[in-house]
Amino acid sequence: MFVASFGGDAEGAKNPFNPFRKVVEISYTDLTSGRVGYDFNHDFMRPLVGIRGSVFSNWEYEVSIAYSKDRTPYDHPQGNSAAIQAALDSADPATALDPFASGPSGTPQLLQSIRDSAQHEVGLVTDQATIVQTWIRGPLISMPTGTVQSVLGAEYSSEKERASDNLFSTDVRLQRRSFALFSEARIPLLANTSRAGIGKLLTLNVAGRYDHSDDFGGKATWQAGLVWRSNDEWLFRGGYAVSYKAPQLQQIGGGIQGTFMQSGLIDPLRGNEPVNGNVPVSFGGNPDLKAETGRSRALGIVYSSRRLTGFRAELTQFEIELNNYISSPPLQALVDSANIFQGGVVRAPPSAQDVQKGFPGPITALNDLYFNFGEVRVSGVNLDLSYRATTATGEWTPAISVSNIYKWLSALSPGSAPVSYLGQATLAGPGFAPRWKGTAALAWQRGPLGASVSGRYMGRYADYQDLVQNRNELGNFWTYDANLHIDVGKVIAKNNQWLAGVSLDVGAVNLFDRAPPFSYNGVGYDYTEYDIRGRFVYAHLATKF
Numbered sequence: 001m002f003v004a005s006f007g008g009d010a011e012g013a014k015n016p017f018n019p020f021r022k023v024v025e026i027s028y029t030d031l032t033s034g035r036v037g038y039d040f041n042h043d044f045m046r047p048l049v050g051i052r053g054s055v056f057s058n059w060e061y062e063v064s065i066a067y068s069k070d071r072t073p074y075d076h077p078q079g080n081s082a083a084i085q086a087a088l089d090s091a092d093p094a095t096a097l098d099p100f101a102s103g104p105s106g107t108p109q110l111l112q113s114i115r116d117s118a119q120h121e122v123g124l125v126t127d128q129a130t131i132v133q134t135w136i137r138g139p140l141i142s143m144p145t146g147t148v149q150s151v152l153g154a155e156y157s158s159e160k161e162r163a164s165d166n167l168f169s170t171d172v173r174l175q176r177r178s179f180a181l182f183s184e185a186r187i188p189l190l191a192n193t194s195r196a197g198i199g200k201l202l203t204l205n206v207a208g209r210y211d212h213s214d215d216f217g218g219k220a221t222w223q224a225g226l227v228w229r230s231n232d233e234w235l236f237r238g239g240y241a242v243s244y245k246a247p248q249l250q251q252i253g254g255g256i257q258g259t260f261m262q263s264g265l266i267d268p269l270r271g272n273e274p275v276n277g278n279v280p281v282s283f284g285g286n287p288d289l290k291a292e293t294g295r296s297r298a299l300g301i302v303y304s305s306r307r308l309t310g311f312r313a314e315l316t317q318f319e320i321e322l323n324n325y326i327s328s329p330p331l332q333a334l335v336d337s338a339n340i341f342q343g344g345v346v347r348a349p350p351s352a353q354d355v356q357k358g359f360p361g362p363i364t365a366l367n368d369l370y371f372n373f374g375e376v377r378v379s380g381v382n383l384d385l386s387y388r389a390t391t392a393t394g395e396w397t398p399a400i401s402v403s404n405i406y407k408w409l410s411a412l413s414p415g416s417a418p419v420s421y422l423g424q425a426t427l428a429g430p431g432f433a434p435r436w437k438g439t440a441a442l443a444w445q446r447g448p449l450g451a452s453v454s455g456r457y458m459g460r461y462a463d464y465q466d467l468v469q470n471r472n473e474l475g476n477f478w479t480y481d482a483n484l485h486i487d488v489g490k491v492i493a494k495n496n497q498w499l500a501g502v503s504l505d506v507g508a509v510n511l512f513d514r515a516p517p518f519s520y521n522g523v524g525y526d527y528t529e530y531d532i533r534g535r536f537v538y539a540h541l542a543t544k545f
């Protein structure tokens with residue numbers, strides 16, 4: 001049972017278990033007295049129906065309709081702050097909490113009374129979306145170097161979101177309709193030119209897309225790339241793309257969705273003095289958000305060996321730039337960078353004494369909304385190696401994939417100095433990255449049967465320093481997955497047209513149930529890189545006809 005929050009309660013000077021005999025701010029968790037359970041359920045459904053065929057003899061088309069809905073009810077015990085504080089202030093050993101105890105922090109009767117009087121945060125979040133997509137693909141025109149292949153398509157979506165919470169007295173209902181038009185073309189510039197010493201193929205790929213939503217407007221984006229195959233073994237490619245992403249529904253809509261109290265903050269504009277008392281913090285959507293935009297560049301080499309049939313190697317260098325990154329900053333970062341997050345910090349008028357010191361007025365409230373950060377610059381290299389070997393026991397494919405991120409720079413606002421978060425976890429700013437990640441896998445296929453095992457590796461990186469200065473390291477961590485695939489229809493009903501396309505997949509993610517290591521990020525583990533669920537076992541039955 002949680003009997004104190006990470007916000008930092010204060011133990012009274014008269015508490016008989018207080019060795020300091022003065023008021024002490026504390027943060028602790030009592031894990032010996034039985035927890036009040038956090039009831040969290042997530043139900044998800046996603047039916048999809050589609051049809052495909054051919055028109056004009058050599059053109060293909062596809063139309064699909066997908067509907068998704070998820071429902072997440074939760075019941076989160078909050079404890080009883082008044083009862084906890086009263087127990088921390090009590091001078092009676094029978095009714096006082098002892099946060100320094102190695103065992104239970106109070107008598108069974110005291111702990112039971114706090115449990116029974118716990119407040120519960122009860123809420124429900126539902127999301128649903130309907131997506132209709134259609135495209136047509138085929139040869140557009142014939143050229144001396146080959147045929148121009150093209151795709152034309154359109155997409156429509158309707159999204160709805162509802163969130164209610166008794167603790168914050170919220171009932172948010174959001175809705176968005178959007179559509180997109182897109183096109184892509186593959187243009188052969190040179191073909192079968194090996195006699196001229198240039199190569200066998202040079203192709204230009206171009207694509208364009210226009211997205212529009214009824215609550216945010218629209219934007220056109222594009223991408224282009226070149227592919228050059230010099231011979232049967234070597235292929236070179238490069239590309240450039242621009243991106244656009246409108247704010248999510250909950251990021252831009254719904255207004256202020258709730259308020260909570262927060263203590264333990266430091267005000268750098270007032271000589272790093274503690275912010276007095278509990279400060280009301282409001283959270284919710286920000287209607288003034290701008291869309292995220294970006295651009296990316298990539299250069300790659302692919303080698304397919306003729307001497308060692310089945311061996312393939314790919315090396316890709318990439319660079320990504322993001323602008324107006326959308327996120328909700330940590331509270332201390334909000335206070336530290338109030339000039340960047342306009343409207344995030346509310347202050348009282350300065351007193352005469354404040355004016356003499358050059359201080360602004362004291363903080364009276366915080367608006368921890370979604371804000372546009374500045375810029376993110378990421379560069380890295382990917383290496384993929386695989387070998388496909390056909391034997392009497394089936395087809396075996398070992399593979400290794402390694403990623404090295406050698407630059408991760410972010411700035412809180414345009415023009416501000418970028419800070420490197422390569423190998424350094426942080427709550428402030430738009431993320432970070434471990435330097436190394438990789439996967440080692442082995443796949444097997446024989447007729448209707450298939451199986452695979454893989455290990456996922458994450459390299460070392462420094463733990464979060466935002467809340468507690470520490471020398472802890474995270475990463476250097478392996479997790480293992482396994483999967484078994486059976487084409488059931490081909491085994492038991494290959495002559496039945498209705499059952500011939502039935503397949504079954506069973507497997508496990510994090511096969512050995514390895515738990516995340518401890519982190520100083522305030523949650524106890526790094527949720528950006530680790531999965532708290534542990535081992536996840538699944539079964540997937542599918543059919544196609």
